[in-house]
Amino acid sequence: MAHLPSSSAGPGLADAATPAFSPLYQQIKALILESLQAGEWKPGEAIPSEMDLAGRFRVSQGTVRKAIDELAAENLLLRRQGKGTFVATHSEQQVRYRFLKLMPDAGDLASEGQPQREVLECRRVRAPAEVARMLALRAGDAVVQVRRVLSFGTVPTILEDLWLPGAFFKGLTAQQMAGYHGPTYAMFEVEFGVRMVRAEEKIRAVAADAVQAELLQVPHHTPLLSVERVAYTYNDAPMELRRGLYRTDTHHYRNELN
Known part of the structure; x- marks a missing residue:
């Protein structure tokens, strides 16, 4: 442009x-x-x-x-x-917390620190039809699919699946995602020149299936908070589909309404 x-x-x-x-x-x-x-x-x-x-x-x-x-x-x-x-950059404190809504029941985000990230999968795949639609791609276009577990104080708390347009995230690796010490959106800015400026989320309650329960170390059918997010860069171009499952026994989802 x-x-x-x-x-x-x-x-x-x-x-x-x-x-x-x-x-x-x-x-x-x-x-x-x-x-x-x-x-x-x-x-x-x-x-x-x-x-x-x-x-x-x-x-x-x-x-x-x-x-x-x-x-x-x-x-x-x-x-x-x-x-x-x-x-603005996602490394800035006030911008970083715009997209971080899971809060600890005790203490605050500063005292809790950055989560430990275990990247279970990071690979290029052909976009399924639903993922392609939500990212404004054609079915079969390349996307980077990531699955990771975020832990706080060694407790697995969030299981996330991410899909990113392959054309914008060439070369993204599991090591790169796991090794970056700042916010993930800050890494997208620095390494790939993609800045997320807003997001839309859908939230519902679900029961953990066997795989999810094992990864989050909770009993089968434990209630979890399911958060589906589409994040956009400038001009409302979708750049990330993220589906997260949150444990809420030690954390809660907090939103401010103005």
């Missing part, structure tokens, strides 16, 4: 995908998103100042500020007092 146009606001904005009748700041927001998607500014890097962007688009600084305010509220950009505005 092309970088942000340097021409005047009128012609440049009229060519953008955003409808011409949308507010001017929304059109500026759409153009900044295009540049983020194109990789002009990488996660963790500073974007140009509001003054520079105002000159680039030939709009007022206030219009640019309003666009950036919305992107910051959506955790796509991060303002740092006295330093400027940066592309």
Whole structure:
């Protein structure tokens, strides 16, 4: 995708995908998103100042500020007092916890630390029809399929199955996933240039089958929380299907509703 146009606001904005009748700041927001998607500014890097962007688009600084305010509220950009505005990264504490909803009953996430990851499987396969549909692929396209167990304090707590579009995650290995010490989404940013910006989840209660019970070290038919997530990068492109089974004897699923 092309970088942000340097021409005047009128012609440049009229060519953008955003409808011409949308507010001017929304059109500026759409153009900044295009540049983020194109990789002009990488996660963790500073974007140009509001003054520079105002000159680039030939709009007022206030219009640019309003666009950036919305992107910051959506955790796509991060303002740092006295330093400027940066592309948010999943290594940042506040962004990391947007996608981590399983909380310990005792203590907090900081005291619990990162989970221990055991990757049981990581292989390229042809996408089954349902997986292909949810990732906007064609049936039979290549996907990377991952199965792993996440443990807290040596207690297996989460069993996850992940499917990732093969075209974007070439070369991903079990060793790479198990050995990365930060959040998985941060690894996707750093190693593959894929940034998850939002997710949709479906949650239901299920009973553990024999295999799941063995991997999570619980009795057969133990109630588990099933969480199916589709995570998206810019422009609502699906980049991950994740199905997790959560033990809730020592943890709970926490969500904030605003």
